Amino acid sequence: MPADGEHRALLDDTYKLFSLTNPLHADAFPSVRQMEAEVVAITADLLGGGPNGPNLNVCGAMTSGGTESILSAVKASRDYMAERKGIREPEMIIGVSAHAAYWKAAEYFRIKLHVVPVGRDFRLSVANVRRYINRNTAILVASAPGFPHGLVDDVKGIARLAARAGICCHVDACLGGFCLPFVRRLGGRVPPFDFSVPGVTSMSVDTHKYGQAHKGTSVVLYSCPELRAHQYTRITDWTGGLYISPGLAGSRPGALIASAWASLVHLGEEGLMAATRDIINARDTLIAGIRSEIPELEVIGEPEMGVVAFRSRKPRDINIYVLNDWLSTRGWHLNALQAPPALHFCFTAMNAVSAPALVVALRQGVAEQLANPQVAAEAARRGSAPLYGMANVTLDRGMLGEFLVAYQDVMLIP
Ligand SMILES: Cc1ncc(COP(=O)(O)O)c(C=O)c1O
Numbered sequence: 001m002p003a004d005g006e007h008r009a010l011l012d013d014t015y016k017l018f019s020l021t022n023p024l025h026a027d028a029f030p031s032v033r034q035m036e037a038e039v040v041a042i043t044a045d046l047l048g049g050g051p052n053g054p055n056l057n058v059c060g061a062m063t064s065g066g067t068e069s070i071l072s073a074v075k076a077s078r079d080y081m082a083e084r085k086g087i088r089e090p091e092m093i094i095g096v097s098a099h100a101a102y103w104k105a106a107e108y109f110r111i112k113l114h115v116v117p118v119g120r121d122f123r124l125s126v127a128n129v130r131r132y133i134n135r136n137t138a139i140l141v142a143s144a145p146g147f148p149h150g151l152v153d154d155v156k157g158i159a160r161l162a163a164r165a166g167i168c169c170h171v172d173a174c175l176g177g178f179c180l181p182f183v184r185r186l187g188g189r190v191p192p193f194d195f196s197v198p199g200v201t202s203m204s205v206d207t208h209k210y211g212q213a214h215k216g217t218s219v220v221l222y223s224c225p226e227l228r229a230h231q232y233t234r235i236t237d238w239t240g241g242l243y244i245s246p247g248l249a250g251s252r253p254g255a256l257i258a259s260a261w262a263s264l265v266h267l268g269e270e271g272l273m274a275a276t277r278d279i280i281n282a283r284d285t286l287i288a289g290i291r292s293e294i295p296e297l298e299v300i301g302e303p304e305m306g307v308v309a310f311r312s313r314k315p316r317d318i319n320i321y322v323l324n325d326w327l328s329t330r331g332w333h334l335n336a337l338q339a340p341p342a343l344h345f346c347f348t349a350m351n352a353v354s355a356p357a358l359v360v361a362l363r364q365g366v367a368e369q370l371a372n373p374q375v376a377a378e379a380a381r382r383g384s385a386p387l388y389g390m391a392n393v394t395l396d397r398g399m400l401g402e403f404l405v406a407y408q409d410v411m412l413i414p
Pocket of ligand 1: 066068099101146147174
């Protein structure tokens with residue numbers, strides 16, 4: 001299995017070797033510079049760029065993670081649209097299933113955000129995006145796949161809308177970039193989602209997710225260097241000297257670049273394919289298990305890769321958040337979703353073996369709630385269940401926001 005001890009030991013050893021390097025000083029650390037360029041090239045190659053891809057101009061940079069890749073792409077796209085189209089009050093359209101990082105980007109970069117519904121199939125469609133486009137629209141966003149339900153949006157349709165309007169289209173492939181190409185090679189159904197789609201202008205792809213690298217790295221790709229240049233900060237009259245930096249950070253950990261490079265080179269396409277095969281088998285085991293053995297639960301949509309979301313068919317009998325708390329006490333870690341109330345499990349190369357055990361645990365958890373409704377009702381007043389229960393019914397988002405701030409404050413108390 002690729003994500004085993006040997007792979008991790010290689011990453012850890014590589015990190016140690018490069019722990020004092022910093023690509024801000026490319027002249028001092030030429031090998032780190034080379035590795036960043038190669039990680040970007042490997043990623044572009046997989047996603048419609050590179051010498052064999054339909055778009056030879058695809059280029060990019062490494063960042064600290066998916067959020068930073070998204071922030072970088074949104075900032076560059078905003079500034080590119082200001083230059084190209086004179087858009088001074090930029091707007092961005094995302095689906096409700098887009099990652100929280102877009103809210104952050106809109107907040108940081110003062111972009112008006114339209115959060116639009118997804119379709120009945122939980123995917124963002126052209127119809128839902130089109131009606132929000134106006135002369136200030138600078139960026140459309142599609143996910144491949146989205147975090148909540150693991151479903152790929154209509155990238156082709158949304159990118160076509162962007163191309164017609166002459167604006168940017170970012171595809172969030174933070175989860176999918178190192179997995180979907182291999183799902184396709186294994187014969188799975190994957191709609192077009194990368195630079196082979198005309199109109200896609202940028203993508204975020206996380207090495208620290210399905211690239212199996214240490215946490216702290218991602219790749220942001222652009223359809224052309226002119227767009228990428230708007231991510232850079234150049235200062236020509238600073239007393240500290242001539243300054244150019246590609247992204248949000250100044251100094252960066254060269255060790256993470258080196259270990260991400262080691263991860264991709266060690267895995268190769270064979271390793272990524274093997275991991276994807278395990279992940280897809282695990283997804284199929286969970287989906288088949290829920291459909292055949294747990295009629296109280298319903299899988300949401302037809303996920304292309306290893307993120308499987310499900311909800312209760314009978315919320316009066318099965319409280320999905322109580323089920324989540326029950327699973328947590330037994331060592332499982334699932335993500336709680338809202339609107340609609342649901343859970344998801346994200347299969348990786350490391351945890352794919354656990355799919356049959358998860359089906360058993362879900363069956364037991366559901367059976368316990370059905371057998372002990374009073375205990376379940378009591379459990380709905382403890383743990384995370386009441387918070388999520390409240391989040392799904394309260395209209396007072398301000399109060400919930402205050403709660404989140406208080407929670408974050410507490411987390412930062414030593
Ligand atoms: C689809 C998607 N986009 C973006 C992100 C943000 O990535 P990060 O947590 O690395 O900042 C995630 C994280 O799970 C994600 O699933």
